[in-house]
Amino acid sequence: MNFDALSPEQIDRLRDKLRASGLRSTRPRLALAHLLFGAGNRHVTAESLHEEARKVGLGVSQATIYNTLNQFLSAGLLSEVIVDPARSYFDTNVTEHHHFFIENETRLIDIPLNEVVLSTVPDAPEGYDLAGVDVVIRLDRR
């Protein structure tokens, strides 16, 4: 990981983000936070993030990838998208939104909340509270 490419301001912003979540700002966490939050919204799997880390020369174990993703998830820095029975997707977009999922490319695309209008939704059954509404639009390459 080339930390020279990061301005001190960027590093500080990431440090603060970790601190605010009660996480020490260690080298692996800073580097992964930079990959995840450094540019726009992203969807990653543990495997894809590990591969990406390897490519930028960051020697980080698989266990750290999983630990970090789960810690960021618990801290609310990431959300989880359940679309694929074979693996977990983590999402840097933690606001409410929906997804296109391209099955054969194992790729997710965000759909902004306002682009899906649910004009009718059933009431939650008695005794249950609404925890969230997920809309997944599955796509095939033509």
Place this chain on the structure above:
Amino acid sequence: MNFDALSPEQIDRLRDKLRASGLRSTRPRLALAHLLFGAGNRHVTAESLHEEARKVGLGVSQATIYNTLNQFLSAGLLSEVIVDPARSYFDTNVTEHHHFFIENETRLIDIPLNEVVLSTVPDAPEGYDLAGVDVVIRLDRR
């Protein structure tokens, strides 16, 4: 499995269902088909169906449970519901519909298609075809 409880007509209907899908009507398949399709729409996991089979005295291996569920899925007799990263759910309702999912009870409830109205949905990106729209409403016990 007590096949005496099944009328010859019921057995014939299940046999035909298997045949129409190119599957031989074997004892395990007939018994599982009876459990799955014998009464209303159901959502099962491999584990829950195995347990249910055991309870009715049907000695069937885990491999047969998985084989049968996957064959029924391929044949279009079942659909799959992806809501839980930890296990697969199979659904005897193969018409288009949506779901409530109660996370802590690992339980699914059908939502008829007309009870969810998507008045606005984004177009599929260029080069992709729509394969399906899944709406999952996640619930917590109050």
Place this chain on the structure above:
DNA sequence: TTCCACTTTAGAACTATTCTAATATACTTG
């Protein structure tokens, strides 16, 4: 600088699912 709580890690463990290849059964054909 010291110290300790927290972090990272290699590798083992775990769990849902699939695979293998041997045995058993259903259906076809004579």
Place this chain on the structure above:
DNA sequence: CAAGTATATTAGAATAGTTCTAAAGTGGAA
């Protein structure tokens, strides 16, 4: 209805994503 053959079932091994363990390393408070 008796073989014969394709298909089905099964125990157990294998696989893959993820989590756990416990030992070595590090961040930051003081």
